[in-house]
Amino acid sequence: MSQHPRPVRVTVVDDHVLFAESVALTLEAEGYLVKRLDITAPPATLASVLATALRTVPRVVLLDLDLGRVGDGTRLIAPLTASGAAVVALTATSDLADWGESLRQGAKTVLSKASPLHEVMTTIRSVCDGRPVLRSQERQALIDTAVRERDATREIRTRLDRLTRREQEVLGALMRGEQVREIARARVVSEATVRTQIKSILAKLETGSQIAAIGAAYRAGWRPPG
Known part of the structure; x- marks a missing residue:
């Protein structure tokens, strides 16, 4: 178990209740202070989820990028990062441009939702301990992919106009x-x-x-x- 002078605050933002509870229980067993946000109750919005997450004063945020009816979790990365939190993004997509955009917004890393629980836990521990979780070359390559996709999309929209x-x-x-x-x-x-x-x-x-x-x-x- 990671040793810290004070328990590290981890906030879990995920609309998949079973997964979120599994992560929360495992982290709590290791001594982390965990807050799992309930985003299933109306009238949750991206703004309200952000406000609630910030009130938990997290050191690390485990963030699902697809928050269902609430919206695109990618939009929460930059403000969470600006508050000082380290964001670990979770996604079901294999689109590398989407992964790169999350990193461009400030996420420490991106994990597939198909990842086994132990891999998610290892990543969270590494982030909490300040250890690198993504090689700089891989991070830059994904960000470059996102930028190229953004530019291509912008060009298509110009043509559609x-x-x-x-x-x-x-x-x-x-x-x-x-x-x-x-x-x-x-x-x-x-x-x-x-x-x-x-x-x-x-x-x-x-x-x-x-x-x-x-x-x-x-x-x-x-x-x-x-």
């Missing part, structure tokens, strides 16, 4: 799986008109197919008007 209102509506229909005939019928235009609009969409997005255009829109988190 070039679309006219009608083209946005057509792209939205394509994203819903509608065919040219259905789009033309719904908008009372000819199929040739719809194909012309699709051709314009592909040109403006600089993509070679409808599938690529749809993928670009989803990648940028774009939503059609209305």
Whole structure:
């Protein structure tokens, strides 16, 4: 067990109750002061979760990046880090750009939610003891991946802004799986008109197919008007 002059405060922010309780009980057995935040009770928001977490004055925060209806836990990393807390992020995604963004925001490291409990515990102990948990080269590589993805997404959004209102509506229909005939019928235009609009969409997005255009829109988190 790690030895500290005073018990280290660890705050667990995770909407997976069983996992959070398992971590909390194991840490408490080792002498840590653990606070598990209940974020399942309404009307929890990112702001209220942050305020509650800060009141616990944590040395370390174990933070789930997907907080369900509460929102994206990544947005809590920077303010928690600014308060002096060390953040260990947990995520179910394998997207390295998302991992890198968490590190860019200030997290000490990122762990997969598929990680065994003993690995999570080892990481928390290392962070509490001030030991490194991620090699600097690996950390920078992940951050670079996040920056590249952010820049690519920004470029896609710039291209999406070039679309006219009608083209946005057509792209939205394509994203819903509608065919040219259905789009033309719904908008009372000819199929040739719809194909012309699709051709314009592909040109403006600089993509070679409808599938690529749809993928670009989803990648940028774009939503059609209305």
